[in-house]
Amino acid sequence: MKxxxxxxxxxxxxxxPHWRTKAKYCSRGCSDKSHIAEPNVSCTNCGxxxxxxxxxxxxxxxxxxxxxxxKCFGEYRKTWFxxxxxxxxxxxxxxxxxxxxxxxxxxxNNIVDIRVYCPEHPYADTSGxxxxxxxxxxxxxxxxxxxxxxxxxxxxxxxxxxxxxxxNFNHDDNRIENLEPLTKxxxxxxxxxxxxxxxxxxxxIVGIIDHTPKVIKIKALYDDVNIPQKQHMSDAAFDVFTPRxxxxxxxxxxxxxxxxIELPKGYAALIRSxxxxxxxxxxxxxxxxxxxDVITGLVDENYxxxxxxxxYSKDDFKLEGGVRIGQILPYKVxxxxxxxxxxxxxxxxxxxxxxxxxx
Numbered sequence: 001m002k003x004x005x006x007x008x009x010x011x012x013x014x015x016x017p018h019w020r021t022k023a024k025y026c027s028r029g030c031s032d033k034s035h036i037a038e039p040n041v042s043c044t045n046c047g048x049x050x051x052x053x054x055x056x057x058x059x060x061x062x063x064x065x066x067x068x069x070x071k072c073f074g075e076y077r078k079t080w081f082x083x084x085x086x087x088x089x090x091x092x093x094x095x096x097x098x099x100x101x102x103x104x105x106x107x108x109n110n111i112v113d114i115r116v117y118c119p120e121h122p123y124a125d126t127s128g129x130x131x132x133x134x135x136x137x138x139x140x141x142x143x144x145x146x147x148x149x150x151x152x153x154x155x156x157x158x159x160x161x162x163x164x165x166x167x168n169f170n171h172d173d174n175r176i177e178n179l180e181p182l183t184k185x186x187x188x189x190x191x192x193x194x195x196x197x198x199x200x201x202x203x204x205i206v207g208i209i210d211h212t213p214k215v216i217k218i219k220a221l222y223d224d225v226n227i228p229q230k231q232h233m234s235d236a237a238f239d240v241f242t243p244r245x246x247x248x249x250x251x252x253x254x255x256x257x258x259x260x261i262e263l264p265k266g267y268a269a270l271i272r273s274x275x276x277x278x279x280x281x282x283x284x285x286x287x288x289x290x291x292x293d294v295i296t297g298l299v300d301e302n303y304x305x306x307x308x309x310x311x312y313s314k315d316d317f318k319l320e321g322g323v324r325i326g327q328i329l330p331y332k333v334x335x336x337x338x339x340x341x342x343x344x345x346x347x348x349x350x351x352x353x354x355x356x357x358x359x
Contacts, residue, residue, distance in 0.1 A: 009033050045072035092128070093117065103132070111171045122152050123160050133164045133174045140176050148181040163187045169194075170215045216269075216330060217262040221306055225258035228328050237327035240271070240309065244321040248282075248292060253311045255325060260306055261299065263330065269299040270329045271309050277326075282311070285323060290315040294326040301333075 002015040007026035014026040025031040039049035041057070044065025052066065064080055067073040083089060088096050099117075106113045116135055119128030141149055141156040149156040158164070158181060165180045165187050166173060182190065191212065198207040218227055221243075228238035243258030263269060273294035277283065282292040292313035299307055309326045319325065 041066045043068040043072055045076040092119065104129070113171075114174070122157060131164070133166070133179055134158055136174055136176055137164055137179050137181050143176070144181050148183075165190055169213050172215070172217065214264045214267065214330070216264065216267075219260045219262075220258065221260060222258045226322060227259060237272070237329040239274070239324045240307075240326050240328050242319050242321055242323045242325050246319045246321075248290070248311060248313050248315070248317050248319055250313055250316055252295070253313060255309045255311055255319075257307045257309060257325075260304055262304065263299070263301045265301065266333055266335075267301055267330055268333050270331065271297040271299065271307065272327055272329060274324060274327055282313070282319070282325075283323075284317065285320045288317070290317045292317075299328075 001018045003018055003021055004013060004015055005023055005026075006013060007030055008024045009030035010026065012026045014023075016023045025034060037051040039051050040054075041052055042049050045067055048068045050068050057066075065076065067076065081087075088098070091097075093099055102117045104115050106115060114132035115125075115127075115129035116132050117128055118124055118130045118135065121128075121130045121135075124130050137144065138149075138156060138158055148158060148162045150159050151157075161184060162181050163184055165182045167178050167180055170178070194210065194212040196209040196211060197205055198209060200206050220227065225243050226241035228240050230238055240257050242255065246253075246255055248255075261269070271294065273296070278293055281289040283289050290313065292311055292315060295310040295312050297308075297310050307328070311325070
């Protein structure tokens, strides 16, 4: 036996079994509509009426109104606190609570830019800031070709479309001797000169090899520390120096070098002996030779402590500060894994060990 009912939402007649006498709605759609409450607020931005639960009113008001969707809130926020409605309106520089200091650091693609607060600059951004390396070039404008500059109120400024190139490709090195103003095309050419295009047999480009010098960040831990340097441009390794007078004792000695480094991703560095020291012994500033040498050590990519050299000596002596004690050799770590197998391939040498190839 079926019972006739009237839907409380749409007024439509419908029938249900006698054991469902409490049914109120003709369909799932009407049932869902019954759960929608009457609007009790209107959107502050577009005026659309909608319902929120009473306990949510204080939380959703956000001190500026109610919003039916994120889009409306975003549109309203564009004018919220704008102009004189902002309690910091007209406050510039250090007077504004949001001021982050005269210099801020922005990182983009692992390159850190320093932006200096300089609101009077004609090409400052909306925050009143200018890239530090551009300011340094402008302060030394007489060192460069005038074609890169424009006069504004009697002062030389870099043209807006001129870029600054870091000669050693180290973006953190803002010494004036490392900076060079260039047009965008000239700048691209400088970087492209360090890239090698790889083509297949049909002349199609299959890859690019980047020969841009890798930058190793270095931090001096003492005053007047000598950073690693090459004696000749073609040298493979950089000489490292003792930062101060050090006592060398018989046996193994750990000699701090006065600096810490941040190696590029995928790189490591070897601390090793200089060839002359390995052959003749370690030499002090007064020309005396001692039976001592640097034992090769490894600096991993993630190490941030002070770099040191391990010296094995058969003598007790002193090394003055500034002595070239060894070398540091950065190198790219190959990506390899070990695979456990039952057999290895045969070679002419086979299992021949030390001395097996003859005298």
